[in-house]
Amino acid sequence: MPLVHISLRAGKPEAYRQAIFDGLYRAMHETFNVPEDDQFMTITEHDAANFRYGASYLGVNRGDDLVYIQITANNTRTAEQKKALFQRIMELLGENPGIRPQDVFVNIVEVAKENWSLGNGVAQYA
Structure with missing residues (x-):
């Protein structure tokens, strides 16, 4: 159940931003075994x-x-x-929307399973 925050310079078209979402989800699905429909991501432009x-x-x-x-x-x-996740993200974002490998900066913050509530005030993984 990853939660993804993406930050980039303002001005990229919607298709570019959607390609980032799609590539990240695919990379997580392939390398982290993230299930179908487990897509919780935001983009912030600066x-x-x-x-x-x-x-x-x-x-x-x-x-x-x-x-x-x-x-x-x-x-x-x-x-x-x-x-494997870092490598796959770099590959997929290079393919679409065409981000250079040097411009893909990834950080993972790890938390214990009991630190999530995915709705309804329930700790689903605890």
Whole structure:
């Protein structure tokens, strides 16, 4: 049950943003075994004054098309699954909407299963 927050510079068309949603869901489905219809994602757009990044931090040459992706997920995935997820996200977002590998920034925040309520005030995974 990942919750995904995506941040990018403002101005991309709807089809571009939808392609990010589609690619992320597909990557999570393939590598994290996320079930059908488990799609909880938001995109937040920022103007240039409110979007900052290290253009060459750790030798990665980022540009203004940088996309921040933060995934909150249960702390049940292996390091291998996480690496596969990072790779698959980069591949799929490269295919559509055409984001350069250097501009795909992913962070996973792991939480215990009992930290979720998916509605109705119930801790469904506890």
